[in-house]
Amino acid sequence: MKRFAVIILACIAEAAFGQIGTSLEPNKADVSPDVTALVRGNNTFAWELFQQTSQNKGNIVISPFSVSTALAMTYAGARGTTAEEMAKVLRFDLPGDRFHAANRELLDELTGDREATHQLYVANALWGQRGYPFHSDFMRISKERYLATNRELDFAGNSKQSRETINRWVAEQTKDKIKELFVPADDDKLRTTRLVLTNAIYFKALWNSPFPKSQTKDAPFEVSAADKPKVSMMHSGRIPLQSHLGADFDFIEIPYHGDRMSMVVLLPRLQGGLAEAEKRLTAAELQKGLAQLAPISAYLVMPRFKITFRTSLKNDLQTMGMKIPFADGADFSAMSSFQPLKIGDVVHKAFFDVDETGTEAAAATGSGIVMASLGTTFTIDHPFLALIRDRRTGSILFIARVSDPRS
Secondary structure, three states: OOOOOEOOOOOOOOOOOOOOOOOOOOOOOOOOOOHHHHHHHHHHHHHHHHHHHHOOOHHHHHHHHHHHOOOOHHHHOOOOOHEEEEEEEEOOOOOHHHHHHHHHHHHHHOOOOOOOOEEEEEEEEEEEOOOOOOOOHHHHHHHHOOOOOEEEOOOOOOOOHHHHHHHHHHHHHHOOOOOOOOOOOHHHHHHOOEEEEEEEEEEEOOOOOOOHHHHHHHHHEEOOOOOEEEEEEOOOOOOOEEEEOOEEEEEEEEEEEEOOEEEEEEOOOOOOOOHHHHHHOOOOHHHHHHHOEEEEEEEEEEEEEEEEEEOOOOHHHHOOOOOOOOOOOOOOOOOOOOOOOOOEEEEEEEEEEEEOOOOOOOOOOOOOOOOOOOOOOOEEOOEEEEEEOOOOOOOEEEEEEEEEOOO
């Protein structure tokens, strides 16, 4: 029987608003050229993956950083055309150990700031079939470059217990926000699994400028031309933001306390135009828009919302061109030479919560059109996108589509 590896991805983001700040200047750091190249490739893949998953209707949230990290660990075990295809689709542009070393440097950059005013936890783990012989070099790379713990389970003999063990680990790493990454229906495929790779990410931060709860009011949100329900809309005072008016989107950056992290909202300039605007927006144009953000003092009106999203990314990745790693001819001989291995599935689940005391964030800085009017108000009252990004490295951690705040 053909044996295969299943890659499991988990991400969680939750944040809280807090103290008022004024600086929108990004934190400066000496980021190496390899980390810069890694982030550039990751962010290109982030938008390409989101455009593929956006074929799903309704609210969506993914952590492309989580996906890239888990598949980077998998890539360490790939060889030949399997590795070439993964590198092409996932935008892994650095050669050899420089790639894995850059991932470790990026991980340290994101999680090693002891003075950070936000919480960002990233955990990796390998779950191997008990007694299965994996190559020591593969296990060493996972441990040294990704700080992954190595644990054994009996998938073949007790897939239910294995599922429950992994789910408990995911719940612990995500503060109980992701409680059932695996579901009972997954037990059959787990029985033929020889390795599960997991990544979990948890984020929490304070807003620079909180939304007063007393100012939250019900107001229409145009889900569609025929559906304009009243939802809870939060109202800020005049606060420092960054903005850029693009061809299809208004870019609005909302900073977090400490100014390292922020949320960037992409609001379609035409109501009802999100679907078409999503299709036209490329990764290069997204980066250009983020680079043209400029300071502004403005009022902000936006809805409260909460999203939980679970999906298999197997078909999405295959459509993007990553087919060999899922096929019987896959070459993961750097993982193990005992039996042929392939990727069985890539399962992803994410949580996104925004209210007066919590939200998730993405960040970017740059120059561009400066809107000088102190009376400017950004009203986010129709479907929009939200990015969560680390401003120091430029890494996009989360991407969400909010079609209906009620869902």
